[in-house]
Amino acid sequence: MLFDRRAAIEALIVSAVVTALVTIASRLTSQHVATFVGLTFLTATWVMVWRRDDGTVEKCGLVFGGVVLPGPLNRKRVATSFGRALAWALFFSVITFAPFYFGWRWWWHPHMKFALDLLPLPFLNDAAGQLLMIALPEEAFYRGYLQSRLDDAFGTPWKIGGAMIGPSLFVTSAIFALGHLATVHDPARLAVFFPSLLFGWLRARTRGVGAGVLFHASCNIFSELLGRGFGLY
Numbered sequence: 001m002l003f004d005r006r007a008a009i010e011a012l013i014v015s016a017v018v019t020a021l022v023t024i025a026s027r028l029t030s031q032h033v034a035t036f037v038g039l040t041f042l043t044a045t046w047v048m049v050w051r052r053d054d055g056t057v058e059k060c061g062l063v064f065g066g067v068v069l070p071g072p073l074n075r076k077r078v079a080t081s082f083g084r085a086l087a088w089a090l091f092f093s094v095i096t097f098a099p100f101y102f103g104w105r106w107w108w109h110p111h112m113k114f115a116l117d118l119l120p121l122p123f124l125n126d127a128a129g130q131l132l133m134i135a136l137p138e139e140a141f142y143r144g145y146l147q148s149r150l151d152d153a154f155g156t157p158w159k160i161g162g163a164m165i166g167p168s169l170f171v172t173s174a175i176f177a178l179g180h181l182a183t184v185h186d187p188a189r190l191a192v193f194f195p196s197l198l199f200g201w202l203r204a205r206t207r208g209v210g211a212g213v214l215f216h217a218s219c220n221i222f223s224e225l226l227g228r229g230f231g232l233y
Contacts, residue, residue, distance in 0.1 A: 010149060015175050019179045022037045022179065038137040041138055044145070049062055061144055062144040093219075134217070134220060135212075139213045143199055151168045153168070168200075169200040195216075
């Protein structure tokens with residue numbers, strides 16, 4: 001496949017504009033920053049994908065079992081899509097959370113014993129926020145729009161674990177990491193490059209973003225619980 005320069009330029013310009021907008025939002029809206037940033041990603045995804053034809057939405061993996069498409073809702077399709085996404089997310093959580101735990105302890109060197117007083121309602125509220133205002137908007141934009149558009153530019157010449165991937169996996173992850181650094185100037189934020197590779201692989205393997213959304217939210221929640229439990233944040 002020949003390099004599609006137009007697709008690459010479009011993807012890079014859109015990602016630069018969106019990164020600038022979320023960076024500005026993070027500076028101006030300290031109280032509701034997650035809401036504004038999430039809405040920015042969703043708006044960009046709507047402009048570039050959801051307002052277009054059904055074929056484009058399907059191609060970008062943003063149909064969510066047909067929920068966002070016009071016409072009667074196929075409940076069986078929705079249930080099948082959600083079940084498949086949940087299974088993939090649980091599988092990756094099982095195989096990654098243990099090594100992440102040890103890596104997290106090695107990096108942060110917590111001095112306190114783990115103690116977590118978790119109230120059900122606040123926890124559910126935080127989990128819903130991670131899912132709907134962080135994981136969903138980011139996966140919709142980065143894996144749904146950006147990775148798909150960069151696939152148009154670079155192609156997907158490599159098959160890994162049943163997923164057809166290409167340079168877009170790494171370019172998208174680099175942009176994802178730089179976006180996190182732009183909003184919070186801490187070099188440690190660049191580490192999100194690595195889980196982004198898994199989110200991107202899931203996008204390619206499942207041909208949708210649902211599994212990535214659930215796994216992304218699970219990673220954020222797990223990291224947050226570790227930080228709270230060890231008294232670091």
